[in-house]
Amino acid sequence: MPDVQGRVSRHPGPDREGPPRRLAIIGTRGVPASYGGFETLAEELGARLASRGHDVTVYGRTHYVPPGLASHRGMRLVVLPTLRHKYLDTVVHTGVSTLHALTRRFDAVLMCNAANALFCGPLRLAGTRVVLNVDGIERRRRKWNALGRGWYRASERLATWLPDEIVTDARVIEVYYRDRYDAASTFIPYGCDVGRTAGRATLDRLGLIEDRYFLYVSRLEPENNALAVIEAFERTDVPTRLVIVGDAPYARDYIARLRERAGPRVVFPGAVYGEGYRELQCHALAYVHATEVGGTHPALVEAMGFGNCAIVNDVPENRETAGDDALFFRASAPDTLSAVLERVASDAALVAEYRGRASARARARFSWDAVTDAYERVLSTRDPAAPEGRATP
Numbered sequence: 001m002p003d004v005q006g007r008v009s010r011h012p013g014p015d016r017e018g019p020p021r022r023l024a025i026i027g028t029r030g031v032p033a034s035y036g037g038f039e040t041l042a043e044e045l046g047a048r049l050a051s052r053g054h055d056v057t058v059y060g061r062t063h064y065v066p067p068g069l070a071s072h073r074g075m076r077l078v079v080l081p082t083l084r085h086k087y088l089d090t091v092v093h094t095g096v097s098t099l100h101a102l103t104r105r106f107d108a109v110l111m112c113n114a115a116n117a118l119f120c121g122p123l124r125l126a127g128t129r130v131v132l133n134v135d136g137i138e139r140r141r142r143k144w145n146a147l148g149r150g151w152y153r154a155s156e157r158l159a160t161w162l163p164d165e166i167v168t169d170a171r172v173i174e175v176y177y178r179d180r181y182d183a184a185s186t187f188i189p190y191g192c193d194v195g196r197t198a199g200r201a202t203l204d205r206l207g208l209i210e211d212r213y214f215l216y217v218s219r220l221e222p223e224n225n226a227l228a229v230i231e232a233f234e235r236t237d238v239p240t241r242l243v244i245v246g247d248a249p250y251a252r253d254y255i256a257r258l259r260e261r262a263g264p265r266v267v268f269p270g271a272v273y274g275e276g277y278r279e280l281q282c283h284a285l286a287y288v289h290a291t292e293v294g295g296t297h298p299a300l301v302e303a304m305g306f307g308n309c310a311i312v313n314d315v316p317e318n319r320e321t322a323g324d325d326a327l328f329f330r331a332s333a334p335d336t337l338s339a340v341l342e343r344v345a346s347d348a349a350l351v352a353e354y355r356g357r358a359s360a361r362a363r364a365r366f367s368w369d370a371v372t373d374a375y376e377r378v379l380s381t382r383d384p385a386a387p388e389g390r391a392t393p
Contacts, residue, residue: 020053023379024104026097026119027090027112030060030079031072034273036219037190037298038112038135043073044191045110048372050074057104059097061089086250087148094119102126108379115151117158124164131378132163134185136173136294136317157181165378170295172316186378190296191368192305194359198282199275206243206269208283213241213267214341215284215308217277217299218291220246220255225290225313225331227254230262232329232337238345240265240285247271281306286344286351289313289322290331296321301366304358309351311340325357 025042033039042058050056050073057076065079078100082093090113098119101109106128111120114134124130134156159166160177166185168174177183203210214233218224226244233242244262247270248255259268272280281287287303290313300321303310310326312318319328327344329337344351 020055021107021379022055022057022104023049024057024059024101024106024109025112026059026101026109027094027116028058028060029064030077031058031065031075034064034271038133040298041112041133041190043075044368045372045375046075047073048368049376052372052376054376057106059093059101061093084249090115091118091151098122101128110375110379111163114155114159117155117162120158120162124162129379130163131165131167131375132159133167133169134159134173134177136170159183167375167378168295170317171320173295186374188371188374188378189366190298190301191371192298192301192362192366193368194305194307194363196282196307196355196359198279200279200283202269202272202276202279203283206267208241208243208267208280210283211285212239213243213284214286214288214311214344215243215245215280215303216288216290217245217281217303218289218297219251220244220248220258221251222254223291223293225292226258227261228331228334229288229290229337230258230266232334233266233341234261234263235334235338236341236345238341240345241267242288243267243269243280243284245269245272245277245280278306281308284308286311286354288337288341289318289326290337291315291318292331301362305362305366307355307359309344309354310358311337311344322358323361325354325361327354 025046028038028042031039031043033043046056046058057078060077060079062079062081063084065077070077080093080096080100082089094116102122108129109123111130111132117132120130120132160181160183166183167188168185169188169190171187174185174187177185216226216229218226220226242265244266281303287308288311289300291297292313292315295317300318310322312322312326312328313331314328327340329340
């Protein structure tokens with residue numbers, strides 16, 4: 001379990017000698033991962049749990065999982081329909097998945113996203129251990145209307161009642177649930193692989209040169225501040241390009257606005273995953289992270305694992321992840337980012353220093369194997385007896 005510095009301690013896992021457990025992951029779009037952080041968590045965690053002998057099922061959505069795919073990296077896939085609607089997609093699919101899961105009698109379920117807290121109740125009543133990863137404070141995202149924010153507000157409260165245990169992936173979110181709801185949670189950070197070796201095929205396809213572009217990766221939604229990054233970059237005359245990687249299915253107007261504000265030095269490759277994503281990360285001059293809402297952001301952790309010089313929006317969640325091993329700016333003041341971009345573009349020694357610091361921090365704090373150890377413990381059908389575990393209501 002985590003130590004006082006926020007690292008997840010290594011241990012041999014709970015009852016490894018005992019029978020394998022039947023586990024399910026519900027609440028994501030599914031695997032193979034090609035959207036966001038929860039999908040990558042489902043793939044990396046699920047595959048590692050399967051390799052340890054557990055029977056792992058990941059629920060996915062028909063418009064996301066490749067047709068006919070029934071298994072992936074040792075995980076069983078259950079693909080079910082949903083309503084493709086900004087406000088209903090997640091909760092409808094989770095509801096359908098929960099009904100299906102009730103017929104399978106899983107030993108434990110990892111439910112992802114606080115919006116799905118309501119569905120923890122039926123599974124728990126059926127005797128399944130339910131662990132809920134609440135993510136960040138999603139109701140603060142600007143994309144939600146009053147109804148969406150209200151659903152998340154109610155779901156936060158339900159998250160403190162219905163699952164057996166809450167998982168938070170950032171200390172600031174752990175503190176939020178403790179202070180607002182008097183609810184304890186188990187802190188388990190996001191994971192990453194460490195290494196800076198990759199091919200160049202994606203760079204060649206996009207016309208990019210190694211160490212001659214800044215990389216931004218996020219869902220292209222307002223609170224992730226892609227517009228501020230573009231505006232800051234356009235105020236400079238640095239001899240580099242800016243690559244904006246990402247997409248968002250319900251933000252077409254915002255994405256169109258980004259393209260209107262971007263000059264010819266800005267590249268929009270859309271969403272990029274797998275080896276192409278690795279190539280872009282490993283050959284960037286630096287990585288720009290501008291989010292302002294959420295817990296531990298996977299793209300930032302991954303960028304540090306790839307050994308990137310990280311340029312980060314200075315909010316508590318990001319400061320917690322990057323510590324003193326990144327360069328910071330304020331998204332509300334684009335000139336602060338412009339100044340950092342110019343400094344990085346002109347100082348190779350500074351880039352080398354922060355690449356090394358980021359890589360060392362990722363290796364020490366964000367190991368996928370250690371993250372899997374921690375989830376294996378909380379998904380145990382027995383009392384995990386962890387000091388941070390929440391008491392069963």
